[in-house]
Structure formats: C-alpha cells, structure tokens
Amino acid sequence: MPLPPGKSEIEVMRHYQYLASRNFGLDTGMYPLGSCTMKYNPRVNEDLCRLEGFTALHPAQPIATAQGALRLMYELAADLAEITGFAATTLAPAAGAHGEYTALMMFRAALEARGDARQTVIIPDTAHGTNPATVALCGYKTITVASNENGTIDLDALREVLDTDVAALMLTNPNTLGLFEPDIGKITAMAHDVGAFAYCDGANLNALMGITRIAEAGFDALHINLHKTFAAPHGGGGPGAGPVCVTSELAPYLPTPVVALREENYVFETPAHTIGRVRSWYGNFSVLVRAYAYLKALGAEGLREVSEQAIISANYVRTQLRDAFDMPYDRPCMHEFVLSGTRQKKESGVRTLDIAKRLLDYGFHPPTVYFPLIVDECMMIEPTETEPLKTLDAFIEAMRAIATEASSNPAMLHAAPQTLPVRRLDETAAARDVVVADLPATNPS
Amino acid sequence: MSRLDYRSITDEQRAVQLNAIGVASCNELIADIPSEIRLHEALAIEGGMDEIALVCHVGELAAENKQLVCFAGGGCYDHHIPAFIDHIVRRPEFFTAYTPYQPEASQGTLQAIYEYQTAMCRLTAMAVSNASMYDGATALAEAALMAVRHARGKRPVVVAAETLNPQYLEVLTTYAQSGLMQTHVASIEKMCAIGTDSADGVVDSDTVAAILIGYPNYYGIYENVAKVVESAHAIGALAIVCANPLLLALGESPGVLGADIVCGEAQCFGSPMSFGGPGLGYLCATERLMRLMPGRIVGRTCDADGADGFVLTLATREQHIRREKATSNICSNHALNALAAGAYLTFHGADGLAAVAQRCVEGARSLYERLIATDSFAPFNISSVDTDEASVRSYEFAVRYTGPGSLAELYDTLVVQGILPGIVVADDVLLVAVTERRNAAELDRFVEGVNRYAASAR
Ligand SMILES: Cc1ncc(COP(=O)(O)O)c(C=O)c1O
Numbered sequence: 001m002p003l004p005p006g007k008s009e010i011e012v013m014r015h016y017q018y019l020a021s022r023n024f025g026l027d028t029g030m031y032p033l034g035s036c037t038m039k040y041n042p043r044v045n046e047d048l049c050r051l052e053g054f055t056a057l058h059p060a061q062p063i064a065t066a067q068g069a070l071r072l073m074y075e076l077a078a079d080l081a082e083i084t085g086f087a088a089t090t091l092a093p094a095a096g097a098h099g100e101y102t103a104l105m106m107f108r109a110a111l112e113a114r115g116d117a118r119q120t121v122i123i124p125d126t127a128h129g130t131n132p133a134t135v136a137l138c139g140y141k142t143i144t145v146a147s148n149e150n151g152t153i154d155l156d157a158l159r160e161v162l163d164t165d166v167a168a169l170m171l172t173n174p175n176t177l178g179l180f181e182p183d184i185g186k187i188t189a190m191a192h193d194v195g196a197f198a199y200c201d202g203a204n205l206n207a208l209m210g211i212t213r214i215a216e217a218g219f220d221a222l223h224i225n226l227h228k229t230f231a232a233p234h235g236g237g238g239p240g241a242g243p244v245c246v247t248s249e250l251a252p253y254l255p256t257p258v259v260a261l262r263e264e265n266y267v268f269e270t271p272a273h274t275i276g277r278v279r280s281w282y283g284n285f286s287v288l289v290r291a292y293a294y295l296k297a298l299g300a301e302g303l304r305e306v307s308e309q310a311i312i313s314a315n316y317v318r319t320q321l322r323d324a325f326d327m328p329y330d331r332p333c334m335h336e337f338v339l340s341g342t343r344q345k346k347e348s349g350v351r352t353l354d355i356a357k358r359l360l361d362y363g364f365h366p367p368t369v370y371f372p373l374i375v376d377e378c379m380m381i382e383p384t385e386t387e388p389l390k391t392l393d394a395f396i397e398a399m400r401a402i403a404t405e406a407s408s409n410p411a412m413l414h415a416a417p418q419t420l421p422v423r424r425l426d427e428t429a430a431a432r433d434v435v436v437a438d439l440p441a442t443n444p445s
Numbered sequence: 446m447s448r449l450d451y452r453s454i455t456d457e458q459r460a461v462q463l464n465a466i467g468v469a470s471c472n473e474l475i476a477d478i479p480s481e482i483r484l485h486e487a488l489a490i491e492g493g494m495d496e497i498a499l500v501c502h503v504g505e506l507a508a509e510n511k512q513l514v515c516f517a518g519g520g521c522y523d524h525h526i527p528a529f530i531d532h533i534v535r536r537p538e539f540f541t542a543y544t545p546y547q548p549e550a551s552q553g554t555l556q557a558i559y560e561y562q563t564a565m566c567r568l569t570a571m572a573v574s575n576a577s578m579y580d581g582a583t584a585l586a587e588a589a590l591m592a593v594r595h596a597r598g599k600r601p602v603v604v605a606a607e608t609l610n611p612q613y614l615e616v617l618t619t620y621a622q623s624g625l626m627q628t629h630v631a632s633i634e635k636m637c638a639i640g641t642d643s644a645d646g647v648v649d650s651d652t653v654a655a656i657l658i659g660y661p662n663y664y665g666i667y668e669n670v671a672k673v674v675e676s677a678h679a680i681g682a683l684a685i686v687c688a689n690p691l692l693l694a695l696g697e698s699p700g701v702l703g704a705d706i707v708c709g710e711a712q713c714f715g716s717p718m719s720f721g722g723p724g725l726g727y728l729c730a731t732e733r734l735m736r737l738m739p740g741r742i743v744g745r746t747c748d749a750d751g752a753d754g755f756v757l758t759l760a761t762r763e764q765h766i767r768r769e770k771a772t773s774n775i776c777s778n779h780a781l782n783a784l785a786a787g788a789y790l791t792f793h794g795a796d797g798l799a800a801v802a803q804r805c806v807e808g809a810r811s812l813y814e815r816l817i818a819t820d821s822f823a824p825f826n827i828s829s830v831d832t833d834e835a836s837v838r839s840y841e842f843a844v845r846y847t848g849p850g851s852l853a854e855l856y857d858t859l860v861v862q863g864i865l866p867g868i869v870v871a872d873d874v875l876l877v878a879v880t881e882r883r884n885a886a887e888l889d890r891f892v893e894g895v896n897r898y899a900a901s902a903r
Pocket residue numbers: 035036095096097098128130131172176201203204225240242775776777
C-alpha cells in the first residue's frame with residue numbers, strides 16, 4: 001500500500017499548526033518533570049546549530065575542511081571533563097541510555113583485558129529504568145540493592161552483594177529522590193575494593209556544576225544528558241546527546257573516533273583499546289553545538305549559578321508544599337525532590353495520576369509520576385533554575401489548591417483534565433486493540 | 446552588555462527564597478556533599494559571553510569549516526529540505542516538549558509520530574514502525590538483537606552481508622561484545638548457501654537467528670534480496686533488510702519481498718547532514734514481531750468521551766516499565782527528526798517522493814556514465830555481485846580509479862576546487878552519491894576536474 005498523494009504546502013502547515021496547538025511545550029508553561037531538567041532552551045543556540053557551516057557539513061569530508069567542527073567537539077569534550085573531573089570524554093552517544101551502554105561496554109572490555117570477566121552489575125532500587133535495561137543489553141545481570149530510610153544507599157546491604165563477580169556499581173548521584181549520597185566516597189571505594197567499577201548516571205548533573213567534580217567521589221565514568229543539563233531541547237522525545245566522561249585508566253577503551261589536537265590540527269583518532277563504534281559517524285553534532293554555545297555563554301561562574309539556583313528553587317518549592325502533601329524524605333534536597341500522594345489516596349481516593357491530570361487544567365505540566373518506584377504515589381518535582389519566582393509561586397498555589405480539592409471534590413480530580421484538547425485517554429484499550437498505523441487490514445505481515 | 450544568564454530569579458528574590466526555606470545560603474542545603482570533594486576554586490571553563498560575542502565566536506567556528514559541493518553519501522546525504530520543514534521543527538510546542546508521557550498534553554507530538562509510523566509502514570510494506578531509533582547503525586544492531594530474542598536464545602548467530610555499510614558492521618560487532626549475539630560476516634553467495642551442501646565453512650544453519658542485507662548495499666547495488674529472504678526463511682531465520690527508505694519510492698518494498706524486519710537511516714527525509722548527526726534510525730517489523738520491538742510506539746485510542754486520541758503503547762516492552770527485561774534500553778529517541786520525516790512524507794506523497802528519488806537516480810546514472818567515459822574510472826564489481834554497469838538503480842555508486850596518478854591525489858585536487866567527490870572506500874575505489882541538489886553545472890565541474898587532473902598527472 002503506497003503513500004497517499006502529496007499535499008500542498010499550506011495544507012501541511014495548517015496540519016502541523018493544528019498539531020502544535022495540541023501540544024504542551026516548555027514555552028507553554030512550567031514543566032517540572034523530575035529527573036528531566038526541563039530548563040529553558042535558549043533560542044540563540046537554535047540559530048547557531050543551524051549555521052550553514054555546520055548543517056551543510058558532510059561527516060566524510062576531509063577533516064582539514066572541518067576544523068571548526070572538530071575544534072568545537074574538542075573543546076566541548078574538554079569542558080565536560082573539567083566540569084566533572086574526568087580525564088577524557090566521548091561525544092558519540094546519542095542519548096543518556098546510549099551513554100550508559102557505552103560506559104558499561106568499556107567496563108566490560110577493561111575487565112576482560114585483565115582476564116576478569118564478571119557477571120553482575122549492582123543498581124539501587126531508585127534507579128531509572130534505563131540502568132537495569134542497559135545492564136541487560138550489555139550482557140550482565142542486575143542486582144538491586146534497597147535504599148535505607150534516608151533514601152540513600154544502605155551500606156550494609158551493599159556490602160552484602162558486593163563480590164568479585166560484580167562488574168560495576170551504577171548510581172545516580174544526586175539520586176532520583178534528589179538526594180546526594182553522603183557516603184559516596186565510601187561507596188565507590190567499596191566497589192573498587194572488589195575490583196568493580198563505579199558508574200555515575202549523570203542525569204542529575206544540573207545540581208553539581210561548579211560545586212563538586214563528581215569524579216572526585218571515586219567514579220570511573222559518567223554520562224551527561226546534554227538535553228538536560230546543557231539546555232539542548234528534548235524535541236518531544238529526542239534527539240539528545242549522552243557524552244561519557246571517564247578516568248585516564250579507561251580512556252584507551254573509548255569508542256572510536258575521539259577528537260585529538262596534534263600540532264595545531266584537530267584530528268580523529270582511534271583509542272588503543274577501543275570498544276569500537278557505538279553509532280555511525282561522530283555524535284549528534286547539532287546537539288553538541290547547542291551545548292557548546294550554552295557553555296560559552298555561561299562560563300564557570302554561570303554554571304555554578306545555575307546549579308545553585310536549581311537547588312534553591314527546588315528547596316523553595318519543597319518547603320512550600322511540605323504540609324500539603326506527604327514528604328517521605330523531609331530534608332534539604334538538591335535540584336529536585338519527591339512528594340507522595342499517599343495521604344490523598346487514603347483520605348479521598350484521589351491518586352497521584354489524578355493530581356497530575358488536574359495540574360494540566362491549572363496550566364502546568366505535571367511532575368514525573370510513579371517514579372522512583374520506592375515511593376508510593378510518587379511525584380518527583382524539578383523546577384529548574386530558569387523558572388521565574390512568580391511561576392514557582394503559581395505552581396505552589398495550584399498544588400495546594402489541588403490538595404484541597406482532593407478532599408472537597410475528588411470527583412473533579414478523577415475527571416481531570418477538562419480543559420485540554422482531549423479528556424483522559426484509555427491506555428489499556430490502546431494496548432489491547434493495538435492500532436499503530438493507518439493501514440488496511442490486509443497489510444502483509 | 447553582560448553575559449548571558451537564562452535564570453529568571455533576581456538577587457532579591459533569591460533572598461526571599463532562602464528566607465522561606467529557612468537557610469542563610471545555598472551552602473546549608475548541600476551539607477550532604479562531603480567537604481573533601483567540594484570545589485573551592487572556579488572551574489577552568491572559558492565563557493561568560495554576551496549574545497553578541499557568542500554569535501560571533503560560534504559563527505567563526507562555523508566559518509572555519511569549508512562547504513563543499515557534496516557527492517559523498519555513505520548513509521548521510523545532501524538532500525534538499527523544503528524550507529517549511531524547519532519552520533515546523535522550530536515550533537516550540539514541538540521542540541521544547543518532553544517525551545509524550547502525558548498524552549492529554551501531547552496529542553500533537555503523538556499524532557505526528559503516529560503519522561510518521563504510518564508512512565514508514567506504507568513505504569516498507571510492514572505492519573509496525575516504532576517511533577524512531579538513534580540512527581541506521583543502532584537500528585540495525587537492535588534489529589539483530591530482536592531476531593535473537595525472537596529465537597529465544599536458541600539461535601545466537603546473525604549473519605551480516607559483507608556489503609553492508611562498514612560503520613553499521615562495526616556497530617553490530619560492538620553490540621555483539623555483550624555476548625548476547627554472535628555476528629558472522631559473509632558474502633551473499635555464502636549467505637544463500639547456509640544450510641545447503643555447498644555451505645562449507647559457513648555457520649551451522651540451526652544457530653542462525655537472522656540474515657542481514659542492504660537494500661541497496663553500501664555500494665549502491667541491489668543484490669538479490671528476494672533470494673536472501675528465501676534462504677533465510679528456508680533455515681528458519683528472519684530476514685532483516687537495511688534499506689534506504691527514499692529508494693523504496695521506486696523499488697519493490699522489502700515487506701513485499703518477505704522481509705521480517707526493515708530498518709535503516711531516514712536522515713534523507715528532512716534532516717540536515719550536520720556532520721553526521723542527529724540522523725533518524727527507523728525500524729519496522731511484521732505484526733508477529735511487534736512485541737519484541739525496541740523503543741516507543743504510538744497507538745490509537747479514545748478518551749473518556751470516546752473521542753479519538755493517541756498514546757504511547759505496548760509500554761510493557763520498555764525500560765521504564767520492564768527494566769532489565771525490556772526489549773532495549775532506549776529511552777530518548779530521535780522524535781523530532783521523525784516529526785520532520787512525517788512532514789516531509791506528507792508533503793511529497795507517493796508521487797513526489799518517487800520524483801525526488803528518480804531525480805537522484807538519474808543524476809547518479811548520468812555522472813556514472815560520464816565518469817566511465819573519462820577513461821579514468823572503471824566499473825567496480827565487488828566479487829559476489831554481478832551488476833549490470835549500465836543500470837545504476839540507486840543514487841550512489843562505486844567506481845574504480847584507473848587513471849594516471851592516484852585516487853587520493855585526485856580526491857585532494859577536487860576538494861581544493863570545492864568538490865567533495867565522494868568517499869574513498871579503498872585505495873582506488875570511490876563511492877559517489879548524487880542527490881537532487883546536484884545540478885548540471887556541478888556535475889560538469891566534477892567531470893572536468895577529473896579530466897584536468899588526469900591530463901596533468903599523465
Ligand atoms: C536518571 C536518568 N537516567 C537515564 C536517563 C535516560 O536518558 P535518555 O533518555 O537520554 O536516554 C534518564 C532520562 O529520562 C534519567 O532521568
């Protein structure tokens with residue numbers, strides 16, 4: 001069955017105008033998705049990544065004719081290493097999950113090189129879903145360790161599962177509860193003591209820039225989501241970029257190619273013990289341009305201010321919502337924090353999903369919900385440093401109003417949203433009677 | 446002007462916030478960070494530019510790159526992108542949005558991706574398309590893993606055609622280091638012989654989960670895909686076809702040829718080259734393989750009032766629900782490139798797409814003939830393929846340099862003249878792509894450049 005006939009330009013533009021009107025973007029309103037760092041996407045970066053000197057570059061053209069691109073990559077890689085305290089960086093990974101994959105494959109190669117093949121990777125129960133999925137994709141088995149009552153790693157539980165079969169310990173720090181692991185140095189040392197590597201999922205780097213270089217906590221590698229911390233847009237689901245920074249010990253294992261500076265010239269090189277290629281060409285270059293521009297705009301001082309403001313704004317919202325919702329970890333947070341809708345569920349049968357949908361009626365994108373998994377009726381809130389105080393206050397007010405509505409008018413919350421292009425959608429039906437393309441029933445399969 | 450600062454909160458407002466929190470400074474909030482690892486000096490990051498300086502600085506970097514008349518491909522092509530596409534892509538409702546986990550607020554993204562899926566299913570003649578992969582190389586690697594999963598661990602081997610894009614083969618090799626699959630690279634003849642008596646030195650047919658072939662292959666040649674598909678099915682393996690989707694507007698769809706999985710690179714549909722990324726990986730499959738697919742998939746449903754709507758569906762395959770049992774670790778994908786591809790395909794439709802593809806193929810045919818006519822190039826036949834040199838059916842072809850001097854020197858000479866003649870894939874073999882953007886004058890310059898070099902090197 002062929003494609004339908006084409007459409008005129010105005011028909012296409014009107015169609016996408018219609019679709020755009022049915023989408024909530026960051027410019028529409030506050031987007032406090034925990035762990036996603038939905039900060040403002042600077043428009044100058046959108047212009048810069050579209051300069052013809054970048055977009056018209058073919059990746060196979062001689063590097064002598066692409067020195068500007070290579071220099072940008074070289075400096076971005078160096079800056080990311082400086083921010084995180086690592087020795088070397090690959091810009092190849094296309095997203096955070098791809099970065100996790102790249103790093104774990106490097107661990108695998110390094111372990112095999114010392115004749116020490118291992119079977120397992122430890123992750124805490126607060127880990128993002130990509131962590132265990134990556135572990136499996138790299139051919140390892142996941143061991144999950146429970147968090148303690150403070151929401152951080154339970155050292156005894158960790159000690160129990162750490163043995164010489166462990167290839168790596170994978171941690172998000174600050175973790176997905178928005179808490180920095182206070183014993184982080186001890187934890188990474190424990191991993192090293194059994195010959196395992198320590199990996200940092202750097203999705204939450206927005207809390208740390210200029211405050212600590214996370215490599216100094218003893219990590220061997222980390223990925224960075226440029227589409228979070230470095231203000232590249234999420235694009236409705238991508239493309240992002242997930243550079244990986246590593247120690248000098250691991251640098252020889254980086255995927256090929258890496259950019260190097262050799263006597264005034266930027267060149268591509270293949271690291272001595274490279275794990276090989278993890279994708280075609282070099283990286284999501286236009287995303288790298290955006291991140292580079294962001295870095296050059298902010299500089300060292302600006303980056304530190306970003307992290308400090310992200311932390312202050314998160315704590316501000318946290319303290320203002322403390323009495324309206326349950327707060328399972330009621331202590332200072334980093335750039336995000338979690339609430340629980342347990343009280344509302346118990347008292348009036350209103351669930352976190354209802355609260356999330358009701359927020360849409362108030363003009364806010366909901367927080368991340370039902371994650372991390374260890375918090376009942378979880379709401380994970382990350383305001384980011386770019387939101388104005390007025391907006392934070394309006395969000396706080398909306399959350400408080402919803403908490404009140406939960407007891408006064410639960411039916412309204414169950415029926416939310418009422419003001420969006422569609423009412424609540426039936427996800428169960430979609431998974432039962434699967435229709436994923438408009439095709440005649442006789443489509444070959 | 447002062448340096449760029451995207452924060453909104455003033456010093457006074459920050460004082461209000463700190464006061465409300467009940468602390469004197471940010472330092473009190475980060476007590477969990479051990480003092481030994483606190484940073485006491487400033488990061489060594491140059492920056493702090495205002496917008497004028499930033500535009501100037503990044504503009505200089507862009508200007509340090511030389512724009513060449515592009516005859517290179519290898520999976521990344523210099524196609525025309527209708528101007529309106531970027532106006533759609535730049536709509537903040539689309540590009541600033543997150544993954545559509547809250548469907549009521551994301552009907553725009555969801556419907557756009559659904560339409561992309563529909564278009565890709567129609568082009569490939571497959572039942573299901575996912576919402577996108579990172580690129581063609583990772584799409585192929587994940588397709589191979591999908592086949593191994595389908596065989597439930599009983600068939601760990603995937604046999605890949607040696608004529609696939611070499612970068613894709615490298616990525617496949619990397620993905621196999623996990624031990625989840627074994628890769629075996631073979632010629633088309635050897636692939637077709639697996640399971641027959643003449644298959645000496647080839648893998649045991651009972652271990653093969655899938656056979657992977659390019660359509661066309663890296664050298665722009667259409668190998669006998671129908672026969673490969675048949676051979677795969679004969680030994681109980683899946684057939685994975687890695688296709689240039691633009692050329693599907695002209696040729697037989699892989700689904701019609703019996704492919705089980707069709708994947709590849711769709712950068713050709715409205716994404717700029719951008720030094721190789723982001724492109725657009727696509728992955729389509731038959732209905733019976735749907736639940737083994739990696740990545741997001743958009744499905745139709747209805748809302749509480751019965752109105753039509755779209756949601757992410759079959760999420761029980763995915764990492765955020767299934768964790769270590771997920772079909773892949775992919776989370777963020779290349780949604781915005783898929784949205785651009787959807788708009789591109791909606792605009793062109795079947796005939797428009799065929800017209801674009803046709804123009805590319807005609808350009809390639811013309812350049813091929815003229816290069817052969819220079820006497821400095823000869824047809825390039827990779828051992829396993831019998832190709833009729835008179836019929837370039839793709840818009841990419843390989844030719845062997847037989848003229849005086851060397852291909853390397855010719856290449857450098859052309860580059861100096863502002864022409865990127867292609868990709869040198871062997872000492873004397875050049876892989877050349879011609880898109881609809883290449884005009885007659887540019888083809889003339891290429892051919893004249895070859896003649897002039899040959900005359901001077903003689
Ligand atoms: C903690 C954490 N880890 C990993 C990821 C995966 O990143 P990506 O979507 O870029 O693959 C995310 C993003 O959702 C995340 O929040």
